[in-house]
Amino acid sequence: MSLDELIATLNDIKKRTDDSVASGIQDVRMKEGSRELAWSSQQALGPGQIVTYQSKFVNKLSEITDEMSISGSLSIKYGGIGGSGSGAFMEAEKFYDSDLNYFVSVKVINQTINFKDASTFAPLRSCMKDQQKFNQTYGDSFVSGFLEGGEFNALVCINFHNESKKRDIQAEAKIAIGAGPVEVSAAGSLKLAEENITNNSETTIYVRWCGGGNIKPYDDEWTLDTVMAAAARFPALVGLFPQRTYAVLTKYETLRSYLMLKPVQISPLRYEVAQMYTNMLLDAYMEYKALTKRISESIGDIQAGLKEIQTDDPTTPVERPNVLVDAKLDFFPKTLQGLDDARRAIRNQMNIIIREVDILTDRPEVASDTTRKQPYIGPVTFKVLVPVVNVRGRRARPNAAPLDMQRINELCDPKTAPVDNSDPDAPPLFNPNATPLRLSADEQAKVHDLEWQSYGIGTSYQVSAPVGDPDMGSSSFCTLDFAQSGEAISDVSLLVDAQGRLSSIALGFNNGLIVSFGKSASQDDLDAVPGERKLLNIDPITERIVSGKIQTFEYKDSEQKMRQRVCGVSLSISDSRKVEYMWKPVSSDLGNVTVQPFGIPTSGLKLAGLWGRMQEDGPDAGLVRLGFIWGSAIVPTSDDPTNPGGQPKHITSLSRSFWPKATETNQVKFPYQLLGVPRLLVAPHHLRSSTKSKDDRMDRLQIGAAASSITAVGFNLDAKTRAPEDGMFVNWLVLPEPESCATNDGEVEVAGVSDGHSVEASITFLRPFPESESLPVVQCWFTSLNVAPKNSPDGTVHIRVRVVPDSCTTKGVRLVVEALDGTRVPENIKVGWLAHTKPPKANADLVSGSLTINDPGNNTSQTLKLDSTLTDKPVSQFVGLNEVRAELKHPISFTTMVMPETTSSELHLNAGPFSPCDMSVLGLTWILAM
Known part of the structure; x- marks a missing residue:
């Protein structure tokens, strides 16, 4: 190309550029109506950084441990996912129980600090001739420096309530979480997806960071939005507040002084060949740990009557994989004993994995040995042997679109609340067809929450509609929040106020828990309740409260508004064994008094608790609204005729807290018959001394408990206190035989x-x-x-x-x-x-x-x-x-x-x-x- 042609080409390029600038196609200058970007080159201050940002959905714990540089073997040995000496970053059981796990990681490196004086190997004469001593003293590498910067890790675990539409919710969740900026037309759909996920899921967030100082305001909760915002601002904060994050580990072979002094017979360990295998061991160990927890929860739910073991279809043959046949592992019996045996077998597999880690510590080369047989059974394969446990009477949830579900309780008038016509094989917690009474909006919400938290709870519990004023009271109460899975009412006390109206009800449970509802009551108030207003020592197996009455009083308050409160109650086991208190107003001009009778909704139920509203203090303190909760009697069942009750072959642990009478011998019955005569521990653990009377016994501490006549069914308990009015609880424990x-x-x-x-x-x-x-x-x-x-x-x-x-x-x-x-x-x-x-x-x-x-x-x-x-x-x-x-x-x-x-x-x-x-x-x- 000649000089003239080159000049012509350059002039042509300049002309096209000028034309583009003039037409506004290529112009870096701000025009009228334009918006200035928040970031500019003048604001790019601070040290140079290496930033690694990632957010992704994860299925394996090893994906997290790799990113956080957590030792898989250390996590196995100490049973937790940590990353530092401060403790566990997250719960492995929660990870595996979640339906979706979203991991956010930001790593920032400001600079590397090297030690100039660490480049010379210092041998110890006693270690240079012994491979084992060398490994214990020197390890496989040395610290040659540190990385300075910061690290931010967050794990979002999401549990979906509706199992029948879990895949649909997962799809929407992945879209909602992973979506970046969207068009205006799509923003509404994205917002709806986020709201549907909130309505149908439970979210747990784990956050851990080092460096950067305070990365979010103190009063902000951790949500997915705040996690993403904190991750975005984290590199800038690390530039201001860095800290040392990691040590730089260097192999000894990189030191010339080591190569000159190293004897031929000494060779440092090479742990890098075992890293992948260690991560596999970690995943297996944590899956086994989560499986153990699920089995333990299933055993408790079966004993409480909430769940049952699924039986196989006899027309469907089931075969064991060859690896299970070689390991001589067979299907566990579909009983409680089978679940207990499975839990014990899982513990053996976990111990095998721990021993494998110990072997890798001394001999990391076995991880790359292709001829070596895996010593443990994979958890996915092992699950085939474990009995399947489902909610009692479980059926698939209605095939409605859960992501399009409406908000509940939009109708505030309980009289216009819709009637539930659900499947009788999956009964609701409250059946509106069985009574003309209706729930308030708050009570509908409470029932809905309980049904979502424990799907199938209606097969074990039923609630009656409370009576009283739905708008008064300082707080609501419900014993299903804390008394499920086998707790039974053992004592009832009725307290009365100065006007002679029922002010509060105290319930004692067979696990030692005592709660009162209504006006605040002290222990002295409970001690002062006369015997005719008490129902004590209710046997959880042979006695059941099957009926009751609630007395309400309708009156006008100071503003001439109609109000209601509970003023009496009756609870009956039989005609001869009951507790009852009914208020008798001095004048009919005070208001109207009505009595509402209740009975068990279906056979096989008993009174299991109370729910309603109460006012704890003030001139109107008392029970404002009250309803009954009915629960099924706890009767252990088993499909194995050779093992009634499905109990394990050996005696398992069992404990309770008992409130004995000091004036007589108390008979204590176990919740179920044990396999033999147990070894029993007893100890007084709670004492509330009475101050009613003063005598020579007041100047001492006297407690005592002695068990006798111990059988597989129960035992006799004699108690001793300073005075008969003293309230003492005795802890007893059946020793297990593992x-x-x-x-x-x-x-x-x-x-x-x-x-x-x-x-x-x-x-x-x-x-x-x-x-x-x-x-x-x-x-x-x-x-x-x-x-x-x-x-x-x-x-x-x-x-x-x-x-x-x-x-x-x-x-x-x-x-x-x-x-x-x-x-x-x-x-x-x-x-x-x-x-x-x-x-x-x-x-x-x-x-x-x-x-x-x-x-x-x-x-x-x-x-x-x-x-x-x-x-x-x-x-x-x-x-x-x-x-x-x-x-x-x-x-x-x-x-x-x-x-x-x-x-x-x-x-x-x-x-x-x-x-x-x-x-x-x-x-x-x-x-x-x-």
Whole structure:
């Protein structure tokens, strides 16, 4: 090309560019009406960064652990998904129970900090000739620096309520979550999809970050929108507030000094070849852990009558995969025993995986050995053997479009509420066709929530429409929120106000729980209720409350508006065994009084709880609206004629809290017949001393519990308190007999204890523990105690029992009882004790411990991390007293109990005195069992 031709070409290009600028097609200058972008090059301040952002749906835990650089083997050994020493980032069980898991990750690297002085290998003479010592001392790499920046991780777990349309909801969820900017015409559909997901799902969000400081306002909740917004702003915040995030690990082979000094026989471990295999082990282990939790929940639901084991179609042959045949694993029986056996077999598979991790620690090369056989069974294959559990009487939900569902309770008038004509094989919780009474809008919402939370709940529970005023009252109540899965009413007390009207109802359940509804009532108020307004010791198996009456009073308030309240109630087991209180107004001019009778909706039900509205304080305190909740009687069933009740082959743990009468022998019945005579632990754990009368008994602490005539059906319990009016609860525990844990237990009587003089008691184990194993764990507590101050009635008592240090062997142990601070002991003291095998770090069947609380009045809530984690949330719990120090200016009252928040790895206790008791030390012994 000649020079003239080149100049002509350049001029032509310039002309076309000028024409484009002039016509507005190519112009970087802002024009009138244009919007300035929020970002500009002048705002790009801060250090240079390497940012990795990703958001995706995940199905395997290993996808998350890879992104977070979490050690799969460490997660298996410690049973949690962490990433730091601070604890678990998320619950593996929640991950596998969720229908959709959305993971958001942002990694920011500002710079890398290298250590110049770390590039020389420093050999140790004792380690350079021994491969094992070298591995233990040096590992496979060394820290050569650190990455500085930040990391943000969030996991959104979504559970869909409607299983029949789960795939449709998943599709809409993926569109709604993954959608970016959309056209205006599509924005409405996207908003509707997001609202439908909210109506049909439950969302759990886990967030963890380092660096960046405070990445969101304190008062903002974590939602999917705030997660995405925090992830977007995270790199800019890390530029301002970075921190060290990761150590840079470098192989020894990269050091010239190491290659010069390394002996031929020494070779560092190469763990990178085992990483993929370790992730496979992690996925299998966590799936097994989630399966164990589901089986444990299913066992409890079956015993409560909420679920049943699905039977196979005999026309459909089922074959085992070859891998199960080779492992000699067969289908588990379709009974409770089969589920318990499956849970035990899962524990064996989890232990095999843990042993495999130990092998990889010393020999990572086995991960790449193609000839080596996998030692464990995959969880997907194992699930084939486990019996399927469904809701009792389960049928498919109506094939309506759940994503188009309307908001409920748009009709506020209960009289115009629609009548439910649903399938009788899947009965609703409330049947409007059986009564002319109707639910209020709030009550309709409550029923709807309960039915979504526990699909099929109508097969086990039915509610009657409450009567009373639907608009008054400060709060609503419903016992189905906390009393399901086998809890039965054991006591009923009716409290009356100054006008003679029913003010509150107190219910006691067979698990020790006591609740009152209506006007706030203290323990003294409950103690003052006369016997004719009490129905006590209701046998959960042989006695059922089958009918009731509710008396309401209609009157005009100060604004001349018609109001209603509950003023009387009647509950009947039979004509001769019932509790009833009906108000008799002094004048008919006060208002109208009506009585509404109720009975069980269908046969086989009994009174299981109450629901309604109440006013807890003020001049109108009381029950405003009241209804009955009916539940099915708990009768264990089994399809196996050789195993009635479907109970396991060995005795499993069982515990309750019981309110005994101190004036007579109490008969305690187990919820079901055990397989044999159990070993039983008892301990007083709750005391509310009465202040009604003053006599010479007021200056002491006296509690006691003794079990006798123990059979497979129940036992007799004798209790002892300072005065008959004292309220004491006794904790009892049936010791389990798992193969993994050996136990010894008993009670010892100690005489001669006095102030400043401690007495030891020697105990010989009936079944000695193996010499080859670790020493057993021993716990002790008071079962009978009577102590008083030495000089003054208002003095101090201090009594303690403990294990003598270094006295425990595999054949026995010594206990010591100490009376301190001038404490007088007029009677012999009885001490209960338990010795059991030291539990493993994970998947334990029984764990125990002790706790001493100083100044317990200021800190009644206690949380303990378990050194040995259980296989699941504990089935049974037990608490006893091993030390108390208190002044007797006021009678001693205290409580010690395990809270429902307790998990497989964390114990939650509520322990402390009741005011005005002055207690300075409270010592506890606790036991958790599967």
